[in-house]
């Protein structure tokens with residue numbers, strides 16, 4: 001039977017994805033049981049994500065026919081299922097509206113200044129003074145949040161609400177840009193304490209670790225895979241072409257390059273590479289292979305008859321989407 005679980009495309013460090021995971025976890029959902037978590041690399045977005053949401057940002061939740069590609073919508077989806085910590089429950093309409101306004105300010109103007117402070121090169125900000133202007137503008141907003149926090153330690157009062165969880169991953173990112181300077185800021189004591197509690201708390205720790213976050217990106221079903229010895233991969237990068245077929249034999253000897261579909265990888269590793277320490281997993285894009293005129297055929301292995309992908313030609317480097325250390329057990 002097809003897997004009907006919702007799929008969450010996520011990226012471990014993304015503040016939007018962190019807030020979505022926080023809400024899903026608070027609702028009691030567990031990856032592997034209630035949903036499938038697919039950690040993605042933003043440099044190599046899987047075609048399944050792009051097909052679900054053309055803009056292919058993270059997070060994206062796909063649940064049946066529903067595609068939610070805004071983190072806030074995912075938070076609400078989670079809390080519609082269960083809100084045991086009363087992130088939305090028990091607040092007045094006016095309080096909820098205040099919370100929504102903080103979120104809007106965070107996602108709009110605060111994020112604008114945070115990005116320019118954190119990644120000035122992306123915005124062509126070469127002068128240190130430009131960067132500093134954005135830091136100061138973000139600090140002015142934090143100063144106002146500081147006043148809100150003074151009364152009860154949380155944005156709406158004495159306990160955390162949706163707005164706190166939605167903002168804190170971004171404030172974490174602001175601090176992370178220069179922690180010592182953030183911690184030395186005066187006039188932000190309530191923000192500093194609010195963030196410190198978040199950073200030390202179990203909620204964040206849970207969603208930054210397995211099963212909510214992984215170090216290795218999820219492997220798309222639409223890519224094919226080749227396990228390469230590190231030396232062979234190094235040589236390919238010098239030569240601009242990968243021409244090994246298997247562990248010990250060349251493309252010229254065999255006539256094709258051995259590869260695996262994702263579900264075959266662990267078996268391939270166990271059969272041929274279990275004693276190799278430095279192994280590189282090449283994720284290969286069949287579309288780029290076709291563009292380069294390299295035929296990809298699925299052919300039976302001599303003993304088992306199981307069909308494996310075979311590449312009939314040298315592997316061009318631009319068909320290799322990622323090359324990452326292979327860690328058995330993580331695919």
Ligand SMILES: N[C@@H](CCC(=O)N[C@@H](CS)C(=O)NCC(=O)O)C(=O)O
Pocket residue numbers: 011013014015016017042055056057058059069070071072
């Ligand atoms: N409004 C979206 C923003 C998501 C977003 O921008 N995520 C970043 C990663 S932190 C991303 O995917 N960036 C890649 C891109 O914009 O192409 C949300 O709330 O989910």
